[in-house]
């Protein structure tokens with residue numbers, strides 16, 4: 001398809017925290033953000049979440065995967081079809097569909113997202129860009145994070161002038177260091193991105209297992225406890241923190257952390273896991289070329305005042321909720337995949353050496369037409 005100017009694109013992401021699907025409209029030419037459109041969130045029901053959780057870690061479309069893939073496809077189809085007709089002024093001509101990551105192992109050049117984009121293209125009667133990560137990992141990259149080019153565009157949209165960090169606190173945490181004084185995102189020094197460590201996933205798992213709740217609302221439980229310093233120290237000695245970026249994580253790469261807090265009270269366990277999240281972001285600061293002026297936090301973790309306070313203390317950098325800058329911190333990832341879809345359709349790169357460690361700029365993603 002030929003794209004000669006800004007179009008409305010619809011992006012969707014089902015993230016590693018397994019809470020639900022975000023979908024958002026964005027008007028862009030794949031370089032500049034023209035405007036942000038409607039968005040909607042659809043949480044997974046307990047059964048849907050359980051079907052996906054049961055398939056985590058699987059590489060093949062085996063016995064459990066079809067039901068998880070079907071869940072992902074059905075929920076996306078319903079949500080996306082609503083947004084396609086939400087506003088006659090925002091009708092999308094392209095969809096960016098991330099799917100749900102079940103497993104991620106870039107060292108062995110593999111990553112697995114479920115959800116069939118070709119099927120969605122048929123159902124929605126709209127071209128769908130999907131399978132964004134495979135090309136990058138096959139070429140030796142990390143395949144993640146992929147939001148950095150979009151973060152660069154957001155920095156321009158916000159007219160930022162100084163080095164800024166975008167921090168996403170989802171199931172896993174990831175950062176993009178942006179120096180907006182450069183004109184092209186691929187330029188060396190303009191972008192550096194990597195996963196910081198586990199963020200909400202271990203906290204959610206703890207809350208579910210011990211209290212039958214999906215997450216630690218407002219960090220209330222963590223705020224009542226004390227972090228176990230030994231466990232945090234051991235966590236920070238993990239080889240991942242000694243690796244140079246770019247680097248990325250699978251949701252459950254730190255699964256041993258959950259076992260380590262087993263003996264702690266609920267509150268101390270939540271405080272310890274929250275501290276690990278904040279401490280791993282503080283560690284990430286070591287890799288940035290310059291001290292950023294501020295960290296703009298997006299993703300569900302920005303709603304956790306306990307983690308936000310610990311971030312401010314540990315990083316000694318101003319921590320801002322990205323919403324206070326006029327963006328919607330819940331929707332950045334969905335918007336990122338709308339943006340990346342347009343880039344794929346235009347043959348532009350979606351990752352580069354400083355964002356995924358791939359040898360040269362890569363345009364990932366497959367386009368399926370109805």
Ligand SMILES: Nc1ncnc2c1ncn2[C@@H]1O[C@H](COP(=O)(O)OP(=O)(O)OP(=O)(O)O)[C@@H](O)[C@H]1O
Nearest residue numbers: 015016017170171172200215217218299300301303
């Ligand atoms: N009020 C709140 N208090 C504490 N935590 C919250 C709150 N609201 C959301 N969260 C956390 O944020 C999570 C959702 O975050 P988000 O939607 O950014 O994750 P995701 O997109 O699934 O993950 P990823 O970025 O890893 O793909 C919830 O599962 C919960 O842990």
Ligand SMILES: CC(=O)N[C@H]1[C@@H]2OC[C@@H](O2)[C@@H](O)[C@@H]1O[C@H](C)C(=O)O
Nearest residue numbers: 016101104144145146147172174333
């Ligand atoms: C393999 C995979 O799905 N990774 C996700 C995950 O969730 C957060 C972090 O880990 C990030 O690297 C990535 O998602 C975002 C959207 C990204 O690619 O930028």
